Amino acid sequence: MPTLRDATLEAPAPVRAVANAISQYVDRLGAVWVEGQIAQVNRRQGMNTVFMTLRDTVADISIPVTCSRTLFDSLNPPVVEGASVVVNAKPSYYANRGTLSLYARDIRMVGLGELLARLERRRQLLAAEGLFDPALKRDLPFLPTRVGLITAPNSAAERDVLDNAARRWPAVRFVVAHAAMQGPRSAAEVIDALARLDKAVEVDVIVIARGGGSVEDLLPFSDEALLRAVHAARTPVVSAIGHEPDAPLLDLVADWRASTPTDAAKRVVPDMAEETAGVAAMVARSRAAIHQRIAREQHSLDAIRSRPSMADPRTLLDERSVEVGLLVDRARRTLSHHLDRAADDIGHHLARARALSPLATLQRGYSVLQDADGQVITSAAGVGSGQALSVRVLDGRIHATSTTSELIDVPDESREEHG
Incomplete structure (x- = not known):
C-alpha cells in the first residue's frame, strides 16, 4: 500500500491509510489540560465509561470526552451539565468512525464551577451536622406582633416586603434592620442585625430579603457563620434571597424559604380580605348550624307537646286515680274477708273454750x-x-x-x- 507521500491521482491512498495515519499522529500527542463547559453527560447502563460533551466557553465548538465511571463517581461535587471544568485528557482518534475525542484522566472545577463545588461541600458538611433537618423547622406565627426585616437600605426588596405586607394586612408593624446585602461585609452585618432582632421580645418572625443577583453576589448568604447564626436564633427566620432559581444555603437552614421578597410578605402576614371572607363564611356556617339545631329542638318539643299526656296531664292522673280506687276496694274486700274469717275462728275457739270451762258447768x-x-x-x-x-x-x-x-x-x- 503506498504511503500518503506517494499518493497520486493515478495511485490514490485508501481511506483506511488516511484514518490510520491520523490515528497514529494523534496517538503521539501527549495529555493536555483543556478548559470548557460540560454541555452533556451520558451515563449508559452497564458501561464503565461515561460520555460527555465539552463545549468551548466562547466559540460554538464542542468535542466528545470520555472518562471512567470510577473517576466520574469520585468527583465531589458531582459534575452536572453547565459546570465549568478543566480536564486533563489525552486525544484519541477512532478510525472506524472517523471521530476525535478526549479521554479524561482528571477533572477539576474552575471559576464558578469551583465556587459551586465549595458550596456543595459546605452543604454536605452542614447537612451531616443536622442544620438542615426538617424537624427543626418552626411554624410561622399566624399574626406576628412585629416583623423583623433585614435588607439593604432603600432597596427594592425592602419596598416589596413593606408594600405587599401592608396591602395584605394594613396593621402590620415592621422593625427594619439595614445591612449590606453584597460584598465582604455583608455576612457580618447580617449576623449583627439578626442578633439585634432576635433579642427584641416583640419581634415574632425575621425576614432576610435581597433581590436577585449572580452566584458571586449571593455568596454571603451561604456563609457558614451566618448559617450557624440562623440555626441558633430563637425567632423563626424567613429566607427571601434572589429569585426562584437562586438557591443559597440560607434557604436550607431557614425555617421558611420564600422564592422572592414579595413571596416573603405573603408568608409572614395573612391576607385581610381572605381572612374577612373566611370569618364571614364561618359566621354563616355557625348561623346555619344554630338555626338547624333550634329547628331540630323545636320539632322535638312539638312532638313532645303533641302527646296526650302533655296535651292534658290530668288524663294520666284520672287513669291512676281509677286504678288507686280499684286497688283500695280490692284491699278493703280482702281485709274484710280476712277479718271475717278471723272472727269466725275466734268464735269457734271461744265456744270451744266456753264448753270446756268449769263455769259453763256451774251455770x-x-x-x-x-x-x-x-x-x-x-x-x-x-x-x-x-x-x-x-x-x-x-x-x-x-x-x-x-x-x-x-x-x-x-x-x-x-x-x-x-x-
Whole structure:
C-alpha cells in the first residue's frame, strides 16, 4: 500500500491509510489540560465509561470526552451539565468512525464551577451536622406582633416586603434592620442585625430579603457563620434571597424559604380580605348550624307537646286515680274477708273454750265442793260431821258445815268415766 507521500491521482491512498495515519499522529500527542463547559453527560447502563460533551466557553465548538465511571463517581461535587471544568485528557482518534475525542484522566472545577463545588461541600458538611433537618423547622406565627426585616437600605426588596405586607394586612408593624446585602461585609452585618432582632421580645418572625443577583453576589448568604447564626436564633427566620432559581444555603437552614421578597410578605402576614371572607363564611356556617339545631329542638318539643299526656296531664292522673280506687276496694274486700274469717275462728275457739270451762258447768246448776284447805271433795266418804266446807257456785261461794254424809251407789259406767 503506498504511503500518503506517494499518493497520486493515478495511485490514490485508501481511506483506511488516511484514518490510520491520523490515528497514529494523534496517538503521539501527549495529555493536555483543556478548559470548557460540560454541555452533556451520558451515563449508559452497564458501561464503565461515561460520555460527555465539552463545549468551548466562547466559540460554538464542542468535542466528545470520555472518562471512567470510577473517576466520574469520585468527583465531589458531582459534575452536572453547565459546570465549568478543566480536564486533563489525552486525544484519541477512532478510525472506524472517523471521530476525535478526549479521554479524561482528571477533572477539576474552575471559576464558578469551583465556587459551586465549595458550596456543595459546605452543604454536605452542614447537612451531616443536622442544620438542615426538617424537624427543626418552626411554624410561622399566624399574626406576628412585629416583623423583623433585614435588607439593604432603600432597596427594592425592602419596598416589596413593606408594600405587599401592608396591602395584605394594613396593621402590620415592621422593625427594619439595614445591612449590606453584597460584598465582604455583608455576612457580618447580617449576623449583627439578626442578633439585634432576635433579642427584641416583640419581634415574632425575621425576614432576610435581597433581590436577585449572580452566584458571586449571593455568596454571603451561604456563609457558614451566618448559617450557624440562623440555626441558633430563637425567632423563626424567613429566607427571601434572589429569585426562584437562586438557591443559597440560607434557604436550607431557614425555617421558611420564600422564592422572592414579595413571596416573603405573603408568608409572614395573612391576607385581610381572605381572612374577612373566611370569618364571614364561618359566621354563616355557625348561623346555619344554630338555626338547624333550634329547628331540630323545636320539632322535638312539638312532638313532645303533641302527646296526650302533655296535651292534658290530668288524663294520666284520672287513669291512676281509677286504678288507686280499684286497688283500695280490692284491699278493703280482702281485709274484710280476712277479718271475717278471723272472727269466725275466734268464735269457734271461744265456744270451744266456753264448753270446756268449769263455769259453763256451774251455770247449768252444778257446784264445786271444797274443804277448808281448798281441796276439791269428790267423794262423800272423806267428809266428816261438822267439817267446814266451801261450795263454789257460778257467782260466788257458800260457806257451810257438814252435818252428815251419805254414800250413793254410782253406776259402773260412771266409775269408769271418773276413773
